[in-house]
Amino acid sequence: MSKQFAIKALVAALLSRGVVADGNGLIGWGITMYDPPCAFACRGVISKCTLLCTPKNGVVNHGTHHNPVATPPECFTTDIAFMRTMALCIDTYCPPNGAPSLSKIEDYWYGHLGTGTVGNYKWVPTISYAGALIGAKEDELNGVKFPNTTSADDHTGHQMLRARIFRRYADSSTLPTIKSKQPLNVTSMISASDWKSQYNGMITFETNENGHSTYTVILMLIALFLPVVLSLLRFVPGLTRSKGWSYFNSVLNYPALWGSSHREPVAMVAGGGLVPTRGQAMYITFISILNIVFLTAPYIYLSPQSIFGSREEQDMSVMGCRAGVLAMGNMVAMFVFSSRNSVLLYITDWSHSTFLLLHRWLGYWTIIQTVLHSILLLAYYVEYGDYAAELARLYWIWGIVATVAAVAIWPLSLLIVRQKAYELFYVTHIVLIFVFLIAYYYHIWYRYTYNWGYEIFAFIAFGIWGKDRILRAGQMIYHGWRTAKITAVEGSDGEYIRIDIDGVHSEGVVYLCFPTLALNFWQTHPFSVTSSFARNGSTQQATVATPTGKDSEKHAETEITVASPNQSDTASTSSSPPHEVVSRISIIARTRSGITSRLAARLATAGSELRLPVLIEGPFHSSVSSQLSQCSTLVCIAGGVGITGVLPHLHHFGSPRHGRLYWGMRNTSLKDELAIEVGDLPSSIQVETAIGKRLDVESIIREELASRASDGLVGVVVCGPAGLADEVRKQVTELTRRGATTAPYILIDEAFSW
Incomplete structure (x- = not known):
């Protein structure tokens, strides 16, 4: 009857919840670790006890790297002594510690008895919780008889004292008291001190883990939606037209944080940098404070506990883990602010140049938290763990790769590199970010697989990156394969060149790709659209576009202007059929380093005119x-x-x-x-x-x-x-x-x- 009951419960659970018993999402946001903790604490005490069915001299680890278990799951779900001991412990300690419902206890029984922390309904207990509890009570009242064994040492781990433990349903217990790692061959009691140590450890660990997820989500949402909230001020009637608002902006928003240089680089650090405005600095400061506060507090610590031996040990480990999760929250926001097609650009009135500045600072915090994660956990395993064993594990190796990639991004993204060697920055930036994401994913996979949801941050980042690339490719396909005509601006002594592209009517910011210009054929380069010329048959019509000019990814090189009907090449369009729409964008570019210098060099070789294939990506948003x-x-x-x-x-x-x-x-x-x-x-x-x-x-x-x-x-x-x-x-x-x-x-x- 008990077996049939278990099978029915199993089928119901599978139909209603699937295979994994702990939910979906993140820890604390859909996933639970120890629910109910009173039952998990019972199993935590005796999970490493050897059972009659535990393989002798077994080498297979059925637990985790940091919590090895020699007993296979099917052994836990068939061993009578183990199940009765578990049932008796749950019945003893759960009512005064949370009083979970019978349905929750039964769900735990069928989902976690065989596996422990990560639930799975695959291993079905041979008796129900109720059946195991009845059997345990009978053993307690009638006494237990040890099974026949071939070794006198099989029971040396038992405390054979007849412990008289007060029970809410019986006078006293005559069962032995079991200790962790000792043989468990008969129904036994778990001492209150052992159980409490496990309970405190699990409560502390899950609460702090919930904090990792919660504070990371809060940080990520604030970073993303604070610009939205602040941009709503523009809808306050009369505010932006008031003199008081202008004075406020003159004091706390528009000026550079210090001095008078905002666009001009200053030698703040090696390689130079840009001083943010005071308004930008307030956002950066707020996000920085959140990173520091969420990293350092709040945490809880309960003692005695089974997981950490001291407060210092816990702080080093838990703070290291918190830093790693916070790095991922910063990373997601960082990707959103770097996206050329970010929906936030359309919701707010903030410029893309501001978004790029916030992208950089969120990137700094991603790097800082990643490094702190690595340093703190390295110190933890050197001081309290087995560093040599960790060093050989794949999750540790991939963590090193992710950290090295993150650190390498910083020097290769300095302003001097972006200005003097833009192509180097562009290529290394993409490669290192991709390596970082891949390494982070495998770091989580080899450590947790998909158990706790940390991989979600990698999936979100990949999704943002992939969505942006797909949209950009779609824009190129939409505009089609075009031909750009490059000529020199007369009288400029080669300082300016002109780029005409027929068949395109665009506005805002566009990125141009010249596939045949250089080996790095995949790169796109930013140009700000000032106007676009369109002609309908023999009637000339100029339509003025709205530019932003704010998301150029390198030093000022290019601007786009309208093609004049009276300038060269318009005679060829005047003979077009009356209803054929002919359009053109024309670009005046100042020749500096990078793509413009290559175009100017090719033009000098070609003569008075150069024609190249070009792909057009955009237009992108402008709020001006x-x-x-x-x-x-x-x-x-x-x-x-x-x-x-x-x-x-x-x-x-x-x-x-x-x-x-x-x-x-x-x-x-x-x-x-x-x-x-x-x-x-x-x-x-x-x-x-x-x-x-x-x-x-x-x-x-x-x-x-x-x-x-x-x-x-x-x-x-x-x-x-x-x-x-x-x-x-x-x-x-x-x-x-x-x-x-x-x-x-x-x-x-x-x-x-x-």
């Missing part, structure tokens, strides 16, 4: 137009090729709103090249140029903001060299802080650098 839509006045300050970053905003900013363009350049080549585009600006836009000299930024900002104090919200847009952008940022914030102007404003830096 939405921010400027509420402005009454627009002031654009451009340096050199930066003019192409502000032209589309000026084209959108027609009457009755007013705007002014201040454009500085070294020579007239760009002015001549873009004469038609600048001439086509709305009549309400005033243009002032400075050739061969620097713009007087302080006078411009003082005049514009002081004269617009009563005209509503002023949009200040700067695009050009880093020094120019930092000067505009400095002047507009200092004038507002000093009270020299009270005009409400927003500042937009069309940045073209990492």
Whole structure:
């Protein structure tokens, strides 16, 4: 009858819950470790006791590396003495310690009796919990008889004292008291001290493990959704147009964290770096504080316990594990902020250059937590464990690979590397990130398989990375295989080149891939779309696109501008059928290192014109137009090729709103090249140029903001060299802080650098 009951319970469990008995998800978020802990503590005391069916001199480990068990699961589920001892222990200690329901105890009985921590319904106990308990009570009342044995040592581990333990259902017990690792051949009692030690250890361990998951999820969600929450402020009626909000931004948001350099690199560390704005620094500081707090606290420690011998031992181990899990939470957020197709870019009004900065800082914390994970657990196994044995295990080896890959990413991602050897950075970045993810996955697999859900973080990261690549490939397929015509900008002495691509109408930011230009044919390079030209038959129509120019992955090289109907190659399109739509984007690129230098070199070899196959990825999101839509006045300050970053905003900013363009350049080549585009600006836009000299930024900002104090919200847009952008940022914030102007404003830096 007991066996039939067990089989029925097994079938019901399999139909309702599947094979694994501990849930799905993460520890504490769908997965339980010791539920109910009172029953797990009973098994923890006697799991290493030898049973009559335990193989003699067995070499197979049926437990884990750190908790080896010589007895196979089927032995635990058939041994009468073991099952009766377990039932008696559960009945003794569970009622006053959580009082789990009978259904939960039975679920534990059929899911964990054979396997221990990780449940599995494969091994069916031959008697039910109720049957085992009845048998144990009978043994307790009537006494037990030891089985016939061939060795006098089979029972030397038993404490043969007739322990008189108070029972809620009987007068006293005449059963022996069993100790861990001793032979268990008859129904026995488990002492309160042994059970309590196991119970405390399991409660402590699972609570801290739950903390690993909980604090990592909290960190990850805050990192991802704090920008969303902060961006909702733009919907507060009248807030962004208020003078108080402009003053707040001038003090706590727009200025560089220290000094006046934000776009220009400073020698903070080896290789240089970029100083975040104060607003960006507040986010970075908050995320850093969360990383530190969640790593160091809170933890619980109960004593006595069976897992750790001291508080110092537990802290070293548990904090090391916490660091490893926190690294994964940082990693997931890091991948989201690096994605070119991140949905957060569409939800918030934050720029992609800001997202890339947050991506870097989350990457730093991923590296820091990974290194701390490795150092703390290395120290733990050297001090308290068997370091030599751990070193030979596959999970440890893959952990070393992941740590080395994470550490190597940092020096190869320094600003000086990104600017001077972009292709090296690009290739090594992708390779090392991929190695890190693979190594992390196998580190978890060889340690836990899929038992505790830590692999989920790797799956999410792979999903984000893969989704972004699939979307980018789809964009290339959508635009198709195109031909780019490269020519030199006349009068620029080779400083600028022009790239025309027919058959494409795009806006925002695009990435171009030239498959035949170099061996690294897979690389794509960023260009900011300023406008796109479209012609319908013999009727010319120019449609102005909205750029961002903020997610260039290297130093400023390129801008995109409209192809003029009066310039070369338009004669060929004028003869197109009346209803055929012909489109084109044209790029003016300043020749620097990297792809532009290769294009210029190939052009010099080819002569006056170079044609290359090109694939187009994008367009990508820009939030600039939405921010400027509420402005009454627009002031654009451009340096050199930066003019192409502000032209589309000026084209959108027609009457009755007013705007002014201040454009500085070294020579007239760009002015001549873009004469038609600048001439086509709305009549309400005033243009002032400075050739061969620097713009007087302080006078411009003082005049514009002081004269617009009563005209509503002023949009200040700067695009050009880093020094120019930092000067505009400095002047507009200092004038507002000093009270020299009270005009409400927003500042937009069309940045073209990492």
